Amino acid sequence: MSSSPTSAQTTVDVVMPQMGVSVAEGTVAEWRKRVGDWVEADETILEISTDKIETEVPSPASGRVTEVLVDVGSTVDVGTVLARIDTGAKPGEPHADEHAPQAGPAVAEPAAAEAGPLPEKAHPPEPAEHGGNGHGPPISPVVRRIAEEHQIDLSQIEGSGRRGRVTKRDVLAFLERRDDAAAERPLHIESPYRDEEPAPVQEPAPEREAAPAVGGEPLSLMRQKIGEHMRRSLDTAAHCTTIVEADMSRIEAARKSGREKLTYLPFVARAVIAALREYPMLNATLEGDRLTVHEEVNLGVAVSLGEDGLIVPVVHNAHELSHEGLAARIKDLAERARAKRLEPDEVRGGTFTITNPGAYGALLATPIINQPQVAILDLEAVVKRPVVVDGDSIAIRPMTYLCMSWDHRALDGALSAQFLSAVRRHIEEWSG
Amino acid sequence: MPEITYLQAISDGLREEMRHDESVFCLGEDIGAFGGAFKVTDGFIEEFGADRVWDTPLAENAIIGTAVGAAAEGLRPVCEMQFADFISCGFDQLVNVAAKMHYRQGLAVPMTVRLPSGGGFSGGPFHSQNPEAWFLQSPGLKVVAPSTPEDAKGLLSAAIRDPNPVVYLEHKHLYRRAKGEVAEGRFEIPLGEARVAREGTDLSVITYGAMVQLALDATEDLDGASVEVLDLRSLVPLDTGAILESVRKTSKVVVLHEATRSCGVGAEVSALIAQEAFEDLDGPVVRVTAPDTPVPFSPPLERAVLPQPDDVRRACLELLAY
Numbered sequence: 036m037s038s039s040p041t042s043a044q045t046t047v048d049v050v051m052p053q054m055g056v057s058v059a060e061g062t063v064a065e066w067r068k069r070v071g072d073w074v075e076a077d078e079t080i081l082e083i084s085t086d087k088i089e090t091e092v093p094s095p096a097s098g099r100v101t102e103v104l105v106d107v108g109s110t111v112d113v114g115t116v117l118a119r120i121d122t123g124a125k126p127g128e129p130h131a132d133e134h135a136p137q138a139g140p141a142v143a144e145p146a147a148a149e150a151g152p153l154p155e156k157a158h159p160p161e162p163a164e165h166g167g168n169g170h171g172p173p174i175s176p177v178v179r180r181i182a183e184e185h186q187i188d189l190s191q192i193e194g195s196g197r198r199g200r201v202t203k204r205d206v207l208a209f210l211e212r213r214d215d216a217a218a219e220r221p222l223h224i225e226s227p228y229r230d231e232e233p234a235p236v237q238e239p240a241p242e243r244e245a246a247p248a249v250g251g252e253p254l255s256l257m258r259q260k261i262g263e264h265m266r267r268s269l270d271t272a273a274h275c276t277t278i279v280e281a282d283m284s285r286i287e288a289a290r291k292s293g294r295e296k297l298t299y300l301p302f303v304a305r306a307v308i309a310a311l312r313e314y315p316m317l318n319a320t321l322e323g324d325r326l327t328v329h330e331e332v333n334l335g336v337a338v339s340l341g342e343d344g345l346i347v348p349v350v351h352n353a354h355e356l357s358h359e360g361l362a363a364r365i366k367d368l369a370e371r372a373r374a375k376r377l378e379p380d381e382v383r384g385g386t387f388t389i390t391n392p393g394a395y396g397a398l399l400a401t402p403i404i405n406q407p408q409v410a411i412l413d414l415e416a417v418v419k420r421p422v423v424v425d426g427d428s429i430a431i432r433p434m435t436y437l438c439m440s441w442d443h444r445a446l447d448g449a450l451s452a453q454f455l456s457a458v459r460r461h462i463e464e465w466s467g
Numbered sequence: 468m469p470e471i472t473y474l475q476a477i478s479d480g481l482r483e484e485m486r487h488d489e490s491v492f493c494l495g496e497d498i499g500a501f502g503g504a505f506k507v508t509d510g511f512i513e514e515f516g517a518d519r520v521w522d523t524p525l526a527e528n529a530i531i532g533t534a535v536g537a538a539a540e541g542l543r544p545v546c547e548m549q550f551a552d553f554i555s556c557g558f559d560q561l562v563n564v565a566a567k568m569h570y571r572q573g574l575a576v577p578m579t580v581r582l583p584s585g586g587g588f589s590g591g592p593f594h595s596q597n598p599e600a601w602f603l604q605s606p607g608l609k610v611v612a613p614s615t616p617e618d619a620k621g622l623l624s625a626a627i628r629d630p631n632p633v634v635y636l637e638h639k640h641l642y643r644r645a646k647g648e649v650a651e652g653r654f655e656i657p658l659g660e661a662r663v664a665r666e667g668t669d670l671s672v673i674t675y676g677a678m679v680q681l682a683l684d685a686t687e688d689l690d691g692a693s694v695e696v697l698d699l700r701s702l703v704p705l706d707t708g709a710i711l712e713s714v715r716k717t718s719k720v721v722v723l724h725e726a727t728r729s730c731g732v733g734a735e736v737s738a739l740i741a742q743e744a745f746e747d748l749d750g751p752v753v754r755v756t757a758p759d760t761p762v763p764f765s766p767p768l769e770r771a772v773l774p775q776p777d778d779v780r781r782a783c784l785e786l787l788a789y
Contacts, residue, residue, distance in 0.1 A: 175749040177718045197789050203718045203749035204669075 047096040049118040051111055054085045055379035061085040062110040063117065064256050067186070068100050074120060079183070081117065084256050088346075088379045092117075099124035108256075172200035181206050187213075257344040268406045272321075273443035276401040279455040283417050283433040285465035293359075299435075300336070300391050301362035303414050306461035308332050308354050311387060314454040318386045320407040321445045335385035335405055336365050338372045339392070346372050347405055349385040389414060402440045409445040412458070413438040473645040476616035477581075477637055478507050480623035481545060483653045485515055488543065491627055494521035494530055495547030495581075504549045505583060505642055527557035531580065535565045535632075538578040543627055551584035551636065552596045565632040566607030575630040579623070585638040585677055585725055586773055592761035595769075597676070597726035599702055602634045603735065609658055610702040612636040614679035616647040618700055621656030629658060638677040638725075645680065661706035663713070667695030670787055671713040673736055674723040675699040678774065682723055685776035685783075692787050702732055710736060711744050718749035719786050725773055728756040750789040755782045 051061045064082040068074050079091040080100070098120040105117045172194060174182075178201055182189050192209045194201035254262070286302040311318040311332050319328045334353035338346050348368035353361060371377050388405040391414045402413040420434045437458060441451045471479070484491045492515075493508060499522035502509035512520040523530050527548060534544035548554045554561070561580065568576045586595030602608045609631050613619040619637065626633035664679055669692045672682040679698045686694035697713050699706065714720055720740060722733040733754040740752050755774050763769050 175718075176746045177749045180746045200789070202789070 045098075045121065045123040046101065047098065047120045047122055048116045049080055049092070049095060049120060051083065051113050051115045051117055052092060053113050054083075054088065054090065057383065058085050058113065058379045060110055060112050062256065063105050063107050064089055065107060066103060067091075068094075068118075070100055070103055072100050073124070074098065074100055080120075084260075085379050088377055088382060089257060089375055091375070094120065096120055096122045098122035172196065172198040174201065175203065177203050178206050181210070185210055255343065257340075257346075261344050264406065265403050268403050271406060272404050272409075274401070274404065274440050275443050275448065275451070276438055276440045277448060277451045277455055278399065278436050278438045279452070279459050280434055280436055281459040281462045282422065283435055283462065286462060287417075287433050289465055297358070297362045299417060300389070300414065301358040301365060302465065303391075303412075303437075303458075303462065304334060304336070304350075304353070304361050304365070304389055305356075305358040306458050306465070307387065307389060307412060308334065309461045310454055310457035312354065313457050314450065316446055316450060317410050317441070317454050319409045319445060320386065321409050321442060322407045326409075326445055329386040331386070333384045333386045334361075335388035335408070336368065337388065337390035337392075338369045340373060346377070346382060347385065347388055348372050348377055348381050349383065351384065388412070399436055400438055402438065404440055404442055410439055410441040410451065410454075413440070468648040468650055470646055470648050471616055472643050473613075473616045473619050473637070474505065474507060474642040476620040476647075476649050477623055478509070479649070480620035481507070481627075482511070482514070483620075484543075484545075484624055484627045485511075485519060487653055489519075490541065491543045491545065492519040492521070492537075493545040493547065494523050494534065496523055496525055496530075496549045498522060498547050503547060505639070507547070507581075527553050527555075528560055531557035531560040531565065534578045534580070535560055535568070535576055538565075538576040538632070539568060539574050543577050543579075545579045545581060545627060547581045548583065550590075550594045551582035551598055552593050554580070554582060554598060558601075561632065561634075562602070562605040562608070566605045569607060569631070576632045577627075577630045579626045579633045579635050581623075582634060582636045583639050583642075584636045585640050586762040586769060587640045587677075589764055589766055589769060590639075590762070591764035595762035597636070597724070597757075599634070599636055600726060600731045603703055603732065604730075607631065608703060609633045610636070611658060611700060612638070612676040612702060613656075613700060614638075614641070614645070614664075614676055614698050616645055617649045618656050618662070618698075620649050621654050622658070622700065624653055625655040625658050628655060633658070636676060640677045641680075656700070659701045659704035659706055661700055661709035662698045663709070664696040664698045665694070667693040667717065669693045669717055670719040670721065670783055671695045671697055671717045672721045672723055672779070672783065673697045673699065673710060673713065675702065675732070676725065678723045678725055681774070681776055682779055685779040689780065689783055689787070692783070694783060699732075699736075705735070705739075707739055707743070710739060714740050714744040715747045718747055719789070720748075721753045721755055721779070721782050721786060723755045723774060723779060725757060727759045728754060729759050731756060750786050753782050753786050755779055 054061060061083040062085070064084040066081045068080050074080050074094045074097065076095070076097045077093045080094040081092050082089055083092055100118055101121045102119040105111055105115065174189065178189070181187070181203065187206060187209065189201050192201045192205050195205050196202040283299065286299060289302065290297055290299070315328050318332055319326055331352050332354040334350045335347040336350060338348060340346060350356070350361060350364045350368065356364060368377065368381065385405060385408060387408055388411045390402050390411060392400070396416050398415055398418070400413045400415060402411045404411050415436055415438065417433045417435045419431050421429050422432045422434060424430045424432070437455055439451060439455055481493065493511070495503070497504055498508045499512040499517060499520045502511070508520060530546050534546045537544045565576045565578065568574045584597050599610055599612060602610045609629060611622045611626060611633060613622045623635060626635050665683055672686060672694060674682050674696065675698055679696065682696045686696065695713055695717055697709060722736045724732050726732065733756050737752040737754060740748070755778055757772050757774065760772060762772055
């Protein structure tokens, strides 16, 4: 294992990719590799975020990262060079950092001191423990995938499998411990892939003081974006919320008789679309003093990403779809949203939004409008209730509240009530 | 619900179908007056008469060929092979004529061929085989292999109702040993749906037929490991979704069958997993099967050939430790 650098400099640029026709810039969300790291072609080198999408950028070539030119958090135009890769380098020539002892959660200081890009102290080359090169125990596909997804350095884990192999159980246990320790963990020391910020190297003291802090980790980019968006909406629109109650019996019956078991959402979405066609003023966007009433219904559907946040993919031309078509599209978008595989254009252009946290049992909510739309419908839990039907008899019916927040700048209460009544009518008179 | 044997469940399923639908009839060697070599059709000739319970010559080619013709004409014949091993005599009628009828002539062939299969009773090489893999290679056939009395009855009904020729493997070892509660009356277990026989998180044993109960027993207490047992029930169509779901959960897989190893169901399931669930694997996919050899007559040799509980335990422990 020689450490002499190759003289043949063949450099490949990593550029900010074009992520959809209407996107002109992107923000570096996270570097997975840093200067000196070996990267395989198509391996993720960084994560970027555009508008609301976060996505991984694959390396255009195999080689060693020689330069990282854009810091995390910086927004640059499409085509800007983000990093350079020397394709003349050889794998298996570790630069010292790759084998620097990794600090566990408790011992932060030495690692921080040694982690500069040009270490003064050379580490003797060691055979890669988990390199998958025939010397160490193999890394199974599932372990490799989990390690990549959670940016785990496998050399930190003591394997319990054959020949010390790190098993799936080991890596999951490690992940659980790491998550448990997260609250009191000093920032950034865990991950060998994140760029070290200069401050801790020069002044490690403040970080140590901050370490046991009051639950301190910066908000993710996604959370920051959601926060900005929500705050801006509240500052912009004149929010009002109107609520009607709807009897879901027909839809309940349709769900059971359908070929596949669907949730309430596609049925309600279908009813909303039908009502939007009757009251197009709700299918509108308001930007400044310009109100645009849209011909086509591009239906946004909020998808929870768990702790990461929330994203609203858009079913374009939703008025052309049946409830079954809507179900398939929503399912596809939700799955790809959770896998971070949405195209940026798939979260744009919405004309009305439905949010559907009903699965968690809440009865009422006052949602915040997804700007620049003029209304958002909240579908909450469907609950069996005694209701008065057919004159004066009482029956048990699956009921739900349809809560719609709307912008009083664009419309008035009478229209929103008429619209919601139309949604209710389409739900209660559902005929497929 | 009454508790009945696997054999009674097959018998009940067949009787219910014959009572329900006059187009269902059965044919085979000694199935009439004698009631079948294993007594599945005991009493049938008395109830349904010799027109619907045919004793045939010792000619599997004729049994299956007759059934193909009857099925093409709209009846629903159920053939009994006295032993699964003998089906090779009727091979051409099954894999060439019956399986391809729909593709060649657009005709449905709603027939069922019952195959008493499997070893474990010193039946020797002509009376102990598990020939299912032959039929996995013949597009146009469906193949089922129930492991419980309930599945035996429900899958037989579904096989008889299906418009395609169905090869129905009934394991002889289960006939009088497997007992369970079975609903009365007609019901169908859909073809192509696997069943989780026991849920688990650490390792999946994917199997079918007589090996399901063996897997459950062998892995019940495995140093505290949580072992999932997936009963395929249908081999064609194969429930790939259930297989992959189990693999995604446990990441370690033992495929177990009594049939011989090469190009068997285990090979097919392993290849599927390698291709579709590679990134979920935490160890090699392991097959536990009979070796590529005929089933011997000698009891100790037969035990050495057919998968035993210890073989399953050993393979699972080895893979768990990997």
